[in-house]
Amino acid sequence: MKSLIKNFLIFLIIFLIISGVFSLLGSQNKRIQEISLNELVQEIQDELVQKITIEENRLNILLIDQTQQITFKEENESLVELLNNYGVSPEKLSKLSLVVKSMRGRNTFFNIIFPLLIPLLLLVGLIYFFSKQVKGAGMQAFKFGESKARKVNPQDKKVKTTFKDVAGVQEAKEELKEIVDFLKNPKKYILLGAKIPKGVLLVGPPGCGKTLLARAVAGEANTPFFHISGSEFIELFVGVGASRVRDLFTKAKKNLPAILFIDELDAVGRQRGAGLGGSHDEREQTLNQILVELDGFEPNIGLIVLAATNRPDILDPALLRPGRFDRKIILDLPDIKGRESILKIHARGKPLDQKVDLRKIAERTPGFTGADLESLLNEASILSAKINKKKIGVKEILESIERVLLGPERKSHILSKKEKQIVAFHEAGHAIVSHVLPGCDPIQKISIISRGQAAGYTLSIPEQEKFLKTKSEFLDNLSALLGGYVAEEETFGQVTTGAANDLRRVTQLARKLVTEYGMSKVLGPRTFGEKEEMIFLGREITERRDYSEEFAEIIDKEVSSFIKLCYDKTRNILQKNKAKLEEIAQFLLKKETLEKKTFIKIMSKK
Numbered sequence: 001m002k003s004l005i006k007n008f009l010i011f012l013i014i015f016l017i018i019s020g021v022f023s024l025l026g027s028q029n030k031r032i033q034e035i036s037l038n039e040l041v042q043e044i045q046d047e048l049v050q051k052i053t054i055e056e057n058r059l060n061i062l063l064i065d066q067t068q069q070i071t072f073k074e075e076n077e078s079l080v081e082l083l084n085n086y087g088v089s090p091e092k093l094s095k096l097s098l099v100v101k102s103m104r105g106r107n108t109f110f111n112i113i114f115p116l117l118i119p120l121l122l123l124v125g126l127i128y129f130f131s132k133q134v135k136g137a138g139m140q141a142f143k144f145g146e147s148k149a150r151k152v153n154p155q156d157k158k159v160k161t162t163f164k165d166v167a168g169v170q171e172a173k174e175e176l177k178e179i180v181d182f183l184k185n186p187k188k189y190i191l192l193g194a195k196i197p198k199g200v201l202l203v204g205p206p207g208c209g210k211t212l213l214a215r216a217v218a219g220e221a222n223t224p225f226f227h228i229s230g231s232e233f234i235e236l237f238v239g240v241g242a243s244r245v246r247d248l249f250t251k252a253k254k255n256l257p258a259i260l261f262i263d264e265l266d267a268v269g270r271q272r273g274a275g276l277g278g279s280h281d282e283r284e285q286t287l288n289q290i291l292v293e294l295d296g297f298e299p300n301i302g303l304i305v306l307a308a309t310n311r312p313d314i315l316d317p318a319l320l321r322p323g324r325f326d327r328k329i330i331l332d333l334p335d336i337k338g339r340e341s342i343l344k345i346h347a348r349g350k351p352l353d354q355k356v357d358l359r360k361i362a363e364r365t366p367g368f369t370g371a372d373l374e375s376l377l378n379e380a381s382i383l384s385a386k387i388n389k390k391k392i393g394v395k396e397i398l399e400s401i402e403r404v405l406l407g408p409e410r411k412s413h414i415l416s417k418k419e420k421q422i423v424a425f426h427e428a429g430h431a432i433v434s435h436v437l438p439g440c441d442p443i444q445k446i447s448i449i450s451r452g453q454a455a456g457y458t459l460s461i462p463e464q465e466k467f468l469k470t471k472s473e474f475l476d477n478l479s480a481l482l483g484g485y486v487a488e489e490e491t492f493g494q495v496t497t498g499a500a501n502d503l504r505r506v507t508q509l510a511r512k513l514v515t516e517y518g519m520s521k522v523l524g525p526r527t528f529g530e531k532e533e534m535i536f537l538g539r540e541i542t543e544r545r546d547y548s549e550e551f552a553e554i555i556d557k558e559v560s561s562f563i564k565l566c567y568d569k570t571r572n573i574l575q576k577n578k579a580k581l582e583e584i585a586q587f588l589l590k591k592e593t594l595e596k597k598t599f600i601k602i603m604s605k606k
């Protein structure tokens with residue numbers, strides 16, 4: 001229907017423009033010859049003229065042989081007088097017929113309507129053009145409350161995702177299977193008086209497969225799946241989000257049993273009243289509407305609301321109350337087994353070299369999310385294709401791991417000889433301190449090739465995944481972070497800006513030890529600073545002071561003393577290992593990279 005009107009509009013515009021152009025051309029199309037007044041006078045003297053039609057200053061001349069001519073006179077001058085002045089005798093004049101025509105009658109179309117029509121047409125054309133251009137934002141202004149929810153039909157084979165496509169989140173899958181089972185056989189549960197949760201919240205870091213898992217639920221359950229992202233609720237006009245929510249729930253309720261999935265719930269579900277200015281009014285209304293809708297249907301009618309967020313800490317507590325999103329499913333970063341199985345899924349359709357061992361890759365990628373692993377394999381296949389390999393090799397995969405971690409190599413980033421030296425000593429400093437201290441992860445690789453932001457880098461990978469860290473491990477990490485700074489200082493007598501990023505991390509980490517982990521003996525087991533979300537002019541202000549000025553001073557002192565402690569330790573280590581530092585730096589200057597094996601060989605020399 002809409003497109004019909006649109007097509008008609010286009011047609012109308014084109015038609016009007018064409019007919020306008022033609023009528024303009026048409027009036028001049030008869031090849032009328034323009035002559036001068038003198039020539040006209042001559043023609044009258046020769047008695048060639050049959051008729052003159054006067055239209056204001058325009059004289060249309062019809063000759064006896066029926067040719068048409070045209071000439072102009074001054075606007076307010078009478079033709080008769082004019083001809084008199086030119087010496088045309090009254091008899092000659094009486095032989096031709098003079099017709100005076102008022103402009104007003106004939107030319108209303110050209111003089112009044114046409115000038116109005118052109119801008120009008122332009123306006124219509126412009127509006128049409130813009131409405132096409134700004135479809136995303138502009139037109140939505142006209143489509144107000146309609147939700148943009150996408151419906152995925154169970155019959156749609158192409159987009160079908162199932163639990164098989166999700167790996168490494170076993171517990172989450174088990175819990176969701178229960179829900180799928182309910183949607184498939186609701187009677188079984190209802191007969192036993194079970195109440196299936198209405199709202200299920202998927203919580204986990206970005207890229208760990210929340211959206212993927214929700215899609216898999218839809219694919220498994222064979223029910224319609226309504227999908228909308230929280231950020232889509234936030235609109236130009238207050239109230240639009242709320243009406244979208246209403247619309248979404250209405251649609252889902254018409255298609256029971258159904259799953260309704262709100263992705264990125266935190267975009268609307270932030271704590272109410274925490275914002276200053278900005279769009280928080282709109283968000284509040286949208287959030288309220290979600291709460292109303294969640295309360296507005298009975299459990300067990302076959303509607304299940306799934307939501308995903310990576311910031312459960314900032315969600316409004318009202319969302320988490322019983323009867324709303326009361327079931328939480330946590331998705332963690334995948335462990336080594338999880339990573340291996342995720343790699344297996346994404347290695348489908350990618351020919352891998354025989355030497356590639358997915359287990360080994362999983363070992364080297366702690367902290368990678370599912371999305372990281374996917375992009376790792378993708379990068380590797382691109383790299384292999386670039387050098388015309390038929391299969392993806394180990395080398396490409398190792399290179400891709402570093403790419404995903406630090407960004408692509410920047411070979412064009414050319415350092416001067418002096419700078420190279422500084423970077424080499426800096427990285428060697430990190431590596432040696434990490435190696436000596438037991439709390440640090442083993443060194444995998446050292447490089448002085450620029451990557452992303454870093455001029456050089458030292459990769460260390462934990463032997464085993466850790467969930468808890470001790471104070472001494474943190475302190476060792478602090479020392480290792482300071483390794484670059486101290487190495488520069490010890491070798492060159494001064495430091496460069498290359499250590500700035502390390503120092504920021506050192507300070508942040510030391511502060512956390514004191515204010516979050518209670519690892520300072522002086523301050524004891526308490527935290528400092530309340531994490532709070534405030535949006536002020538688009539910026540998040542995240543800490544609120546819940547301690548006095550005196551404590552602030554002590555915290556600063558403690559942070560500094562932690563750093564000083566680690567700094568001294570680092571200096572001590574590097575002074576003792578001066579020869580090794582030199583050797584590793586020289587190796588790096590020659591070869592640019594240093595792998596684990598060679599590094600250990602150098603370090604274990606007497």
Ligand code: ADP
Pocket residue numbers: 165166167168169204205206207208209210211212213308342345369370371372374
């Ligand atoms: P989230 O919504 O948690 O931010 P997504 O579900 O959008 O993350 O994940 C992004 C992509 O990463 C997915 O499309 C998928 O290809 C891959 N991925 C993430 N986690 C997994 C997993 N557990 N198993 C398989 N693939 C995964």
Ligand code: MG
Pocket residue numbers: 210211263264308
């Ligand atoms: Mg997502």
Ligand code: ZN
Pocket residue numbers: 426430484485498499502
């Ligand atoms: Zn550094």
